[in-house]
Amino acid sequence: MHRVAFNEQADLTNVVASESASKSMLTEYFKANQDHPWARHILYKDFPGSFTWQRTKYWKPRVERYQIGRIVSANPAEGERYHLRVILNHVAGKTSFEDMLTVDGILCGSFREAAERLGLIEADNTLDDCLTEVEQWAMPCSLRRLFATILVHCEPGDVRGLWDRHFEPMCDDYRRAHKCTNDVEKMVLLDIRGILQSMGKDIVDFALPCIDDEFDPTGGDAREVIEESTVEFDVNDTKLASSLNLEQRVAYDEILVAVDRSDGGVFFVDGPGGTGKTFLYRALLAKVRSKGNIAIAIATSGVAASIMPGGRTAHSRFKIPLSCDDGASCSFAKQSGTAKLLRMASLILWDEATMTKRQAVEALDNSMRDIMGRRDRPFGGKTVVFGGDFRQVLPVVTRGSGGQIIDATLRSSHLWKGMRQLRLVTNMRAHNDTWFADYLLRVGNGTEEAGDHGNIQLPKDICVPSTGEMNDIEKLIDHVFPSLDENMSDPNYMTCRAILSTTNDNVDNINLRMIDCFKGEEVIYHSFDSAEDDPYGYYAPEFLNGLTPNGLPPHALKLKLNFPVKLLRNIDPANGLCNGTRLVVRGFERNAIDAEIMIGQHAGRRVFLPRIPLCPSDNDMFPFKFKRKQFPLRLSFAMTINKAQGQTIPIVGVYLPNPVFSHGQLYVALSRATAKRNIKILIEKEKDKGKKQTNKSNKRKRPTLCLQRTMKNIVYKEVLTS
Template structure:
C-alpha cells in the first residue's frame, strides 16, 4: 500500500481558499489544527494552484448564535473530532509502512539499533560550514553532524516533570510508527551485484555488456591536460596577459569569487535568486545526512569509510525518497520550486541542503503555523522513539562553557551558532528575520556526552521527517529576503581550494616556471569521486532555468570546429540568428508575444534547435528565464540588458532604441529617456524643470525637500545654481543680494524645521541675526500658538450629549492642576469621540492655552484642528523595546512645547503599541522633572476602540498582539476610563450600530469555522465571475468618468481589502478606468550593504516593501494617490495624506 500523504492542508485558510499574501501585516488567519477536519489527504485531490474561491460550489454556511460561555464548548467538540481523525489516519499510515517493510527479505529487515561512533580527522568539521566573515547568519544550520559520539545516559530520568496533555503536541500528531527503510530490490541477474532502490536498470554491469567495469581518471589524461596548459602558455601574447590581469584586478566578479570560496557556478547562484522573483520568499531549508542502513551491507570489521560506494548509493536512494515525499507527496505542503545541493565532508559522509519554495496557500505566515511543522523541543515520553532520535541527531554541542574545545566555540567567547538559545514560551518572529522557536523551560533534560542538555540545545526539526528517516534533518522557516539570499549563497558556496607551492631548493637561476610552481588543489573524498563517477546529480533545481543570451548587434557567439573554413561557418544556415534576434522575430509573428518580456519568454515559448521560439502547447509551466549578467562597466551591453528587462514587444535593436517615435543613437540614451537610469544631474534637472512651471515659493519647498530626502552630494553648488529662481519674488522687496539671500535662507529654514531638520546641519550660508525676525520663538510652539479656535468649534460644548458632557467636565477639571490626569475615552465608531476632542481643543485654545492634538494615522489626525501623527509630533522611534524614550532632547522645541501644553490628545491609542506610549511617558517624566507621576503630571487624553484594529505585530501571534496593546501596559490601571456608548452617527440605522457592537464584542453569529458572515444588505453579490470586481467598483465609484475632476468625490471614498496584492490589483483596475494622460515612473533599486552585488537589480525590482511604492508606478491625471512619507507634517503632508494627480513632470 502507498503511504498516505501528509500535507500542510492542516493549516489552510478556511475563511478564504485564495492564497494569503506573505507581505500582509494582518494577524494570522490560518486555522490551527484543532479546527481542521483531517490532516491527511491524497495528493491527487489537491489542486496544482490556488485561485479565487468558487462560491457556487461552496457549501451553505449554517449560522448559530454563540453565547459567551459556549465558545469553549464548541472548540472542545472540534478538538475531539480532530483527535479522532488524527488517530484514524495515523493508524492507516502505520499499516502502510508495515506493509512496505513486510515486502523486504531477511537481508533488509531492520535489526537491533547499532550505535555508530564517528571520529573526525579535522576539528573544523564539527560544524557544517566555516563562518563567512561578511555574514552574521552563520548560526542558521547548527551541528548538522558532530565530531563526538551521542552517548545517552539510559539510567537518567528522562524528564523531571510529569507529562500532561500538551496543547502544542499537534506537531507530533502525524509521526509514523516505523522508520523508513529502502525497499528490497532484487540483485542483478547478470553479475549478482547488490542493487538499491532508485538505481536505473543496468547500473552495475550495463545489462551484462561489461563483465567488470572500472571507473578511473587515468594518469595519461591528467598528463595531457597538464601538457596542454604548457603549450597554450607558450602561445599566449604577453601583452594580452597584462590586459587580462588589469581587468581582473578591478573586476567585481573576481572579488566575488574569492569571497565565496572560488565559486565555479556563480551564475547558478543568480539563477536561484531569479527563481524567487516570481515564487516569493517563503522557504524551508532541510539539510540531510544518513548512514544507519549502510551498516547492514558492511563486512565484519568494516566501517562506512571503508565502503564509499555503499555510502554514495544508499545516500542517493535516501535522497531520492526524501525528494519524492517533499515534492510529490507534499508532506510539508505543495512545493512550487526547490533547489538542492549535495556536499561532502572531509571524512567522507555526504549531506544535502534542500531549499523549498512553497505555494502561497502553504506558506507559513505567523508563529502559530511554524508550530504546526517545526519543533525545537525534546518530545515527551509519549513518543519514546522520536525522543531517542532527537537526543541522538538533533542536540547541538555541548559547547561554550561546557566544552570550550568544541569547534563552534574554539577561539571564540561563545558558540558561533548561538547555542544554547534562550527559553521561549511561544514561537515568535525574531528581529534578525529568523524565528525564535518555542523552547519552554519544562524540565526535560538529557545527558549527552556527559552534560545535561535541555530544550535550549535542540536544533529545529520536523517530527515527521526525523521519525521517518532517523537521521539529522534540520528544518528551518526562512521568511525574509536576507535569509533567502544567505541560503542561496550558502548552498552554492562551492568547495574549498588551496594553492600548493613547489620549489626546487637546488635551483640557483632566476627562471620561474609558474605552471610547475603553482597547483590549484582541492580535497576530493572517495564518496564525492564515486558520486561524480556514477553520474548522480550534485545539485538540482525545479523549475529549470534557461540562461538567455545577451549580445550587441552582430556580436553573438557562433560555434564551429577549429578545422572548418570561416566562409562555410558564416554561410551556415542560422549562423546570423540568436535568442535575441529570434525573440524579435517572435514579436513580429505572434501578437500575444508582444506583452511578454524577454526574460519571461521561456515560460510561454520553447527554444528549438532551428533557433526559433515556438509556442508551448500548455499555457503555463515552462522554464524560468534569466538574461546573463552584465556589469555597468560593459557599457552598451549593460544598458541593452536593462532595456530588455523593462521593454516588451521590441521587434529589433532599433526598436529598443526608439522612444516616443525618436530613434536614439545608443541604448544608454534610450534607457535614460525611459527613466530607467538615475542620471548624475537628476536633481539639478528636476529643479530646472520645476522652475518652468512653479512659483518661487514652491521651488524653495522643493529645495528643502531635496535636502531632507535626496541627500545631494554638493549642496553648496546646488544652492548657487538655483538661488536666482528661488528668490525671484523677493526682488520686488529689495535689491540687496545679501538681503535676498537671507530671505530665501530664512524661508528654507522654516520649511526644514517643519520637516524636523535644522538648517545648520547643511552646508548653506549662515543666517544673519539682523535679518531674522523670529525673536527666538521655537517653531513647534509658534505653530501651535497660531492655531485659532473657530466660533463653530467653541460652540461644540453646548451640543454635547450627556456621556460626552460628563467626560468633557472631568477632563477640564484636572487641566492645569498640579498633578494633571490620564484618561482613556473608550467608544465604538460613531460615538463622536472626535467631536469631544474638538470641543476640548477649542475651549483651551480660546483661552490662549496650548492643546496638542495627535493620532496614529494621518487620516484621524487631519480631522482635528492642528492635528499631527503621534510619531511625528513626539519623535517616537520606529523600532523600540521596553524602556525606550522618544528622540527629542530637553533643549528641543518639542520638549518646550510639551512642557508648556495644558492638554495632550492621542486618538486611536488602541492601535498604538504600548512601547510607544510608554516611551512618551518616560520622556515626559524626564522633561517635567516629576518621575513619580504618569507623564510627569501632564493631562493626557487617550482615545480608541479595542473592538477595531489592534497594534500591528508583523507575523505576531494573538498573544503577542494583545501583549503589544495599551491594555497590557503598566499605565492602563492608572488611567481614568471614560465610556461613550450612544452611537450618534447611525441614529437613523440603530440595527447597524448594534451589529458593529456584536461583531466587536464577539457575540455575533458565526458559522462552523468560527467566521462572521456579513449581512447581504451590506454586500455586493459575489458570483465568481471576473466582472464581480467591476461591479464593486461601479458601486463605490458610480459615474467615475463624470466626476474625475471632483476632488471631494475622489478622496471621500475608498475600497478596503485584506491583502497587499489585492490592493495592487484593484488599483491597476481603477487606474485603467481613468481616461486621462498616463505616465510611468521607474524606481532605482539598490540594496543597503551589498558591495558584492548579491541582489541582482531585476530581483530587487520585484520587491515592494511596506511603505514603498512599486518599481513601476503607473499614474494618470485625476487619479487619487497616498503620500508615504512625512514630508511637511505642519502643512498636512504626512504619511497617509490623500492627494490627487494634477500634472506630470519628467523628473
C-alpha cells in the same frame, strides 16, 4: 557580442560567414516583432512563453519557431550591454537596434541615454531636472518647499550647487518687494530653515549660506513652540461645545477642569467607531487654544493626525523611537525645543492610542517625568487625553501556547489603572440607522450570534452575490464607483469612497483593475533599485525590480490624472504630508509629481513630490540592504482594512476573498461607513472543485449566483474587559 557555438576543428572563416553567426536571440526577437504585430506587447524576457527556440522541442510552439531563449544577465559595470538589457526588460515591441535607441522620436547616441530618457535609470542630474521642471509653473513658495524636501529625503550630493542654480526662481516673490539681494537671500534661507525644522532637520547640517542673527525674526524661540503657538483654529470649532451629546459633554467638562487646575490628569476616551471622538477632540482643542494656551494634538497614524487641527504623528512630534523596549525614553534632550514645548503645554491629546504598543506611551511618560522634574506623577503632572477603540485592530494581540492572551496594547501598561475612563456609546456616524449602529456594536464586542464554525451572519442587503468567477469584483467596483466616467475629475467623489480588503495582494489587484476603468493617458514611473554593498552585481536588476516589500511603492508606478493616491512616508507632517495622507494627482513631470491634499486641515494644498530613496521597515527582510528610489505613492482606490482605521469613508466596499484573520478586522471594515445603505460586501464563493460540469449541449453551465453572508468575526474578549 553574439555568442556563436562551433566545432573546434571548423574553419573560423566559414563559421563567421555562416547565416547562423549573424543571428542571436535578440536579432530573432526583432524579426518576430517585425513579422507579428500581435507579439509586440511581449517583453524580451517573456518571449520564450510564446515562441520556441529553434533547436529545442520542450517549449510549446505558437505560430512560428524563432531562435529565442533566456536573456543573459549583465552587470552595471558592463556599460552599454547592461543598459540594453534594462531597456529590454521594460520596453516591448522593438524591431531593430535603431528602434531601441529611439525615444519620443529622438535617436539617442547610446543605450544609456535612451534608458535615461525612458526614466529607467537614474541620471546624474535628476534632482536638477526635478527643480527645473517645477520652476516652469510652480510658485516660489512651492519651490522652496520642494527644495527642502530634496535636501531631507533625496540625498543630494551637491547641495550648494543646487542652491546656486535654483536660487533665482525660489526668490522671485521676495525679489519683487525687496531690492537688496542680500536681504532677499536671507529671507529665502529663513523660509527654508523653517521648512527644514518642521521636518525635524537643521539648516546648519547642509552646505548653504549662513544666516545672520539680525535677520532672525524668531528671537531665538524654539521652532516647536512657534509651530504650536501659531496653529490656527476654526472659529466654528469653538461653538462645537454647544452641540455635544450628554456623553461627550461629561468628558469635555471633566477634561477642561483638569486643564484649568493645571494639576494634571490622565484620561482615556473609549468609544466605538462613529461615536464622535474626533468631534470631541476638535471642541477641546479649540477651547484650549482660544485662551492662548498650547494644546498638542497627536495620533498614532498619519491619517488620524491629519484630521485634527495641528495634528502630527506621535513619533514625529515626540521623537519616539520606532523600536521601543521596556524602559525606553524619547529621543529629545531636556534643553531641546520639544522639551520646552512639553513644559508649556496645557493639554496633550493622543488619538488612536489603541493602535500603538504600550512601550511608545511609556517612553513619553518616562521623558515627561524627567523634563518636568516630577517623577511621582504620570506624564510629569500634565493633562493627557488618550482616545481609541479596543474593538478595532490592535498592534499586538496573540494567543500563547497555553491559550492565554499576550497583550502589548495600552491596556497592558502600568499606566492604564491610573487613567480616568470616559466612555462614548452613542453612534453619531450612523445615527440615522440605529439598527446598523447596534449591529456594529455587537460585532465589535463579539456578542453577535455565531454559528457552529464561529461565523456570523451579515445583513442580506449589504452583500453582493458571488459566482466564484473573476468578474465578481467588477460588480463591487460598480457599487462603490458608479458613473465613474462622469465623476473621475471630482475630488470629493474620489476621496469619499474606497474598497477595503484584508491583504496588500488583494488591494493591489483591485487598484490595477481600476487603472483600466479610468479614462486618460497612463504614465508609468519606474523605480531605481539597488542592493547596497553588492559591488559584484550578484542581485540582478530584474530581480530587485520584482520585489515589493510592504510599505514600499511598486517598481512600475502606474498613474493617470485625477487618480487618488496615498503617501507612504512622513515627508512633512507639520504641513499635512504624513504617512497615509490621501492625495489626488494633478500633474506629471519626468522627475516630479504635482498632487493635491484631499483630506484634513490641509485639504486643497498643492504639493510637489520628488522620487526619494526608500528602504523596507524590516531590515532583516532580505540578506542585503534593499533600496528603492521611487515616488512614495500607492493608488488608494482600495486599501487594507488596517490602513482604513481612523477614517470615515462615506461609501465603502469590502472585498473578502478569504476570511479576516485578526482581532477587530471585520468590525473596522463595517464601521467605516456612515450607514448600512452605503456599504457593500463581496465574500467570494468557493470555486467548484473537480471536473467542470457541462449541460446537454456539452457547454459549460452559466455560473450560478450565490449570496455568501457568513464571515468569521475574530474578537479577543479578554482585551475588551481587562
